[in-house]
Amino acid sequence: MDLLTIPKEILFHILGFLDHHDILTVLSLSSSLTHLYNDEDFWHALVLTHNITYRIDNTTWRDLYTSNETLKMCPHLQLSHRDNLQRQPKRQWDEDTDRLLCLEPSCCSELGNAAESSYYSNRNHDALHHRIALKLDQCQFLTVWCSACQTCLGKTKTEQYLVHQIIQSLPFLDDPTFVRRRKEFEIRLLMANGTYIIDRAWFLAWTAYLRDANNEYPGVLDNSKLYREDGRLRSDIKLGEHFELIGQQALSYIIRVYRLVGNDPVSSLELQHQAEYCQVYHSLLLRQQMLYHRRYRGHPILVLSE
Numbered sequence: 001m002d003l004l005t006i007p008k009e010i011l012f013h014i015l016g017f018l019d020h021h022d023i024l025t026v027l028s029l030s031s032s033l034t035h036l037y038n039d040e041d042f043w044h045a046l047v048l049t050h051n052i053t054y055r056i057d058n059t060t061w062r063d064l065y066t067s068n069e070t071l072k073m074c075p076h077l078q079l080s081h082r083d084n085l086q087r088q089p090k091r092q093w094d095e096d097t098d099r100l101l102c103l104e105p106s107c108c109s110e111l112g113n114a115a116e117s118s119y120y121s122n123r124n125h126d127a128l129h130h131r132i133a134l135k136l137d138q139c140q141f142l143t144v145w146c147s148a149c150q151t152c153l154g155k156t157k158t159e160q161y162l163v164h165q166i167i168q169s170l171p172f173l174d175d176p177t178f179v180r181r182r183k184e185f186e187i188r189l190l191m192a193n194g195t196y197i198i199d200r201a202w203f204l205a206w207t208a209y210l211r212d213a214n215n216e217y218p219g220v221l222d223n224s225k226l227y228r229e230d231g232r233l234r235s236d237i238k239l240g241e242h243f244e245l246i247g248q249q250a251l252s253y254i255i256r257v258y259r260l261v262g263n264d265p266v267s268s269l270e271l272q273h274q275a276e277y278c279q280v281y282h283s284l285l286l287r288q289q290m291l292y293h294r295r296y297r298g299h300p301i302l303v304l305s306e
């Protein structure tokens with residue numbers, strides 16, 4: 001039987017039951033289906049079977065489907081969560097308490113006025129219809145939460161992309177009171193010990209942003225100078241000269257608020273038993289000794305408090 005005699009919708013539905021490896025195999029084996037490999041409508045239809053409606057700019061639906069991310073993404077997060085925020089006028093932030101703000105478009109009038117602990121027990125704000133919310137508390141500042149998946153979103157690259165866009169669309173993002181609260185949170189992240197290797201120039205721009213009143217944004221984190229063309233970390237980089245270390249919580253904050261392009265940061269713990277990186281690791285030990293002997297003087301973190 002020629003598979004193309006089956007209606008397109010039914011064919012796409014059947015193929016949707018296969019995993020992405022099997023689909024690629026089927027497309028390569030059947031001459032009547034090979035053309036689907038370059039058919040974005042086909043890949044879009046497969047992505048939609050997982051209720052995912054967005055992808056990263058300048059990527060294809062095929063990229064998204066074959067990355068296998070669709071299986072791990074929250075199906076409740078939609079472009080409308082971002083678009084609704086973008087339509088709202090800029091406003092002031094006058095809250096000093098922890099907040100959980102509903103991001104559902106049907107609920108926009110309540111944005112900024114939600115009660116926290118009784119949030120979902122409120123009949124008008126049940127977890128079934130008001131799933132996507134922004135957390136603004138002491139531990140999870142600026143995280144996007146799904147009450148149906150019971151998780152903070154941003155586990156895949158595509159989810160991280162939309163979470164970043166949602167945060168950048170918040171109507172109170174530039175309000176001075178909000179910026180002050182945000183900087184307090186970021187300084188705590190900066191001060192925490194960490195093992196993740198990030199570009200020192202970006203790190204210094206970040207500390208300058210947190211210290212200065214002129215609010216010059218550090219921009220997107222790009223670690224590409226720390227990597228070779230083959231994608232591996234360079235072995236000639238040094239702590240304090242080419243890179244600095246941040247913790248896991250700081251890293252996920254940076255990814256969702258500032259965004260990361262290129263290589264995922266490596267943890268220095270992964271390097272300690274690799275001979276190629278003994279010089280890199282040596283620079284970490286030197287820093288530890290310096291901190292111990294100089295009682296932390298000279299560390300860029302302390303520039304903040306001087």
Ligand SMILES: [Zn+2]
Binds near residue numbers: 075131146150
């Ligand atoms: Zn969800």
Ligand SMILES: [Zn+2]
Binds near residue numbers: 129
């Ligand atoms: Zn709501």
